[in-house]
Amino acid sequence: MCNACGYPAAPGPWTEAGAATPGDRLRTRFHRVAVLNRILRPYGLSADDGGWVPGLQLGRLTGERVLVGDLGALWQEAERFLGHPIDPLDPRYLDD
Amino acid sequence: MAIRSIRWTPDIWMTRPDGRLRLTLLGGALGSGKTTWARHQLHLARFGRSVHVLVNEAAETPIDDQLLTGAQGVTVLAGGCACCTGRAALMASLRELCNRRSSGGALQPDRVLLETSGLADPGAIVRAIQADPVLLHHILLDEVIVAVDALHALAQLRDEPLCRRQIAAADRMILTKADVAPPAALNILRATLRQENGHAATEACAFGETLPLPPLPPEAIAVKLPDPDAADCRGPPVTASLRLPAGLDWSDTLLWLSALLHARGDEIVRVKGVLRTPAGRILLQSVCKVVQQPEILPDTAKARADDVLVVIGRGFRGAELDRSIRRFLGGAP
Numbered sequence: 001m002c003n004a005c006g007y008p009a010a011p012g013p014w015t016e017a018g019a020a021t022p023g024d025r026l027r028t029r030f031h032r033v034a035v036l037n038r039i040l041r042p043y044g045l046s047a048d049d050g051g052w053v054p055g056l057q058l059g060r061l062t063g064e065r066v067l068v069g070d071l072g073a074l075w076q077e078a079e080r081f082l083g084h085p086i087d088p089l090d091p092r093y094l095d096d
Numbered sequence: 097m098a099i100r101s102i103r104w105t106p107d108i109w110m111t112r113p114d115g116r117l118r119l120t121l122l123g124g125a126l127g128s129g130k131t132t133w134a135r136h137q138l139h140l141a142r143f144g145r146s147v148h149v150l151v152n153e154a155a156e157t158p159i160d161d162q163l164l165t166g167a168q169g170v171t172v173l174a175g176g177c178a179c180c181t182g183r184a185a186l187m188a189s190l191r192e193l194c195n196r197r198s199s200g201g202a203l204q205p206d207r208v209l210l211e212t213s214g215l216a217d218p219g220a221i222v223r224a225i226q227a228d229p230v231l232l233h234h235i236l237l238d239e240v241i242v243a244v245d246a247l248h249a250l251a252q253l254r255d256e257p258l259c260r261r262q263i264a265a266a267d268r269m270i271l272t273k274a275d276v277a278p279p280a281a282l283n284i285l286r287a288t289l290r291q292e293n294g295h296a297a298t299e300a301c302a303f304g305e306t307l308p309l310p311p312l313p314p315e316a317i318a319v320k321l322p323d324p325d326a327a328d329c330r331g332p333p334v335t336a337s338l339r340l341p342a343g344l345d346w347s348d349t350l351l352w353l354s355a356l357l358h359a360r361g362d363e364i365v366r367v368k369g370v371l372r373t374p375a376g377r378i379l380l381q382s383v384c385k386v387v388q389q390p391e392i393l394p395d396t397a398k399a400r401a402d403d404v405l406v407v408i409g410r411g412f413r414g415a416e417l418d419r420s421i422r423r424f425l426g427g428a429p
Contacts, residue, residue: 014380015350017390018373028347035348038427039355071351075358087359088352089412093423 013070036074043086045078116236117194118207121221123262124243125252126214129272129301133243134211136304138167148205150189152178152213168205177213179220186210186221187228194234207238217258218242218265219365219383226386237388242266246277246300250285253292253321260321263289264365264408265383266296271309275302283316291318294335295368295406336414338369340403341422346373352421353380353387353405361385364409370402377402 019025033049033056040046040058048057048065058077059065068074079085120143124130131151137143145168152173171189176182190208197204212218218240225231242262245252252259263269269289274282286298290312300307340349349371357364367382370393378390407417 014387014390015354017378018346018350018371018375020373020375024374031345032347032351035351035425035427039424041427071354072358075355079358085359086355088356088420088424089360089416093420094416 013072015071039086040078043078043082045081047074117197117205117234118238119190119225119235120207120209120238121218121240122209122211122243123216123218123240123265124214124270124272125245125249125256125259125262128214128243128245128249129270130211130214130243133270133272133301133304134209136301138209139304143207143209146203146205147207147209148193150186150208150210152176152182152186152211152216167209168203177215178210179212179216179218179224182213183221183224187224187231190225190231190235194231197234208235215258217261219261222265222383222388223386226388232389236391239267240265241268241270242296243270243272244285244289246271246274246282246285250281250288250319253288254319260292263292263296266293268297268299269293271298271300273302274300274307274309283313284319286312287316287318288321292321293408295366295408334407334409334412334414336407336412336417338405338407338414338417338421340371340405341418344421344425346371348425349405349421350380352424353382355424356420357382357385357387360409360411363411364407366408367405369405372402380405 016025019028029049033047036047036056044061046059048059050057055067055069056074057065058068058074058081060081064081066077068077075086122130122134134149138147138149147167149167149170150173151170173182173185173189176185178186193205193208210221212221222237222240225235225237242265244263249259253263271277271282271285277285282300289296289298298309300309353367357367362385365383367380367387369380370377371380375392377393377395379393380390381388405417
């Protein structure tokens with residue numbers, strides 16, 4: 001944990017696992033934010049990753065932006081914005 | 097430099113498996129034969145020689161001295177179930193064991209066998225450990241073993257929602273007292289257990305000695321269990337194997353899984369699987385919303401089960417998962 005800012009408070013987001021080199025990690029972050037934007041756009045949300053600061057920014061059409069530390073926090077904030085969670089088993093993904 | 101490397105060094109996120117204290121959880125209903133089984137396994141050194149045993153008794157009970165043979169040390173956590181009232185004592189004991197390892201004394205356990213009280217929900221203990229910022233880095237949950245009383249488990253499953261939670265959390269189920277259970281009743285129990293928890297391995301034993309278990313005959317019918325509460329009214333949990341679509345990036349799988357567990361964490365009881373990543377094969381496992389720190393597995397020839405996720409829970413059909421992961425990541429409106 002960073003002594004100055006206390007980030008990250010909870011160690012080890014499991015969603016960061018798997019990248020072996022710094023290059024992999026950076027590539028993964030940019031790839032991930034592209035996929036996230038594809039998912040979030042229909043909900044009127046967007047994600048942004050500065051690349052060097054930790055975490056992601058989640059924004060909505062009103063201009064409100066929040067900094068989220070990991071994907072778990074991102075889904076939580078998205079639920080707060082929308083009033084319901086983004087559910088991968090939602091009929092919109094399952095129905096024809 | 098220091099701060100930057102803290103954020104980005106994967107070793108901080110994923111402590112190598114050899115650095116962490118292995119934890120085996122042994123659960124099961126009261127009187128289901130946990131201690132008998134554990135004593136015999138310790139005698140045979142199935143858990144290795146440097147194993148520390150933590151015994152949680154909901155009531156104050158003197159411990160069997162024979163349990164000590166084969167174990168490096170025994171700690172009794174009496175007077176309070178470790179998943180609720182005795183949780184602080186359990187956490188303190190685990191921290192003490194981690195400290196002992198870090199400080200390099202003579203008795204350094206490699207493994208902890210935690211025998212829970214019959215009233216404990218193993219899932220609650222796993223969640224408590226994962227929520228602890230220290231233990232998270234020092235403890236690796238190896239296996240959840242649940243002792244199942246071959247004589248009484250059917251009645252317990254029918255009456256006790258707790259018993260079903262214990263079964264649902266198991267990686268391995270030990271059918272105790274299997275020598276005295278009628279074969280027909282044993283088959284019904286096995287079919288019922290498979291309905292409740294399709295992924296756990298099943299073993300039979302008598303007084304801790306493993307008994308051969310014949311394959312389950314197809315005519316064995318599972319007992320229909322009553323609904324413990326409204327949330328479970330969709331029947332027994334579904335066990336689905338999701339083979340990840342070819343060409344799918346591993347990080348996309350984690351993305352989908354994180355969304356799924358956020359939205360459906362109360363219904364999806366367990367996820368387990370091995371993913372191929374640039375860092376190697378990583379083992380993913382979750383209990384409810386909690387995902388354990390992924391562990392890097394050695395590369396082996398037996399990689400056929402890679403990129404398959406086993407998902408256990410309610411509120412979905414197995415075939416929907418494949419559709420969900422494809423359409424969700426594609427951003428279907």
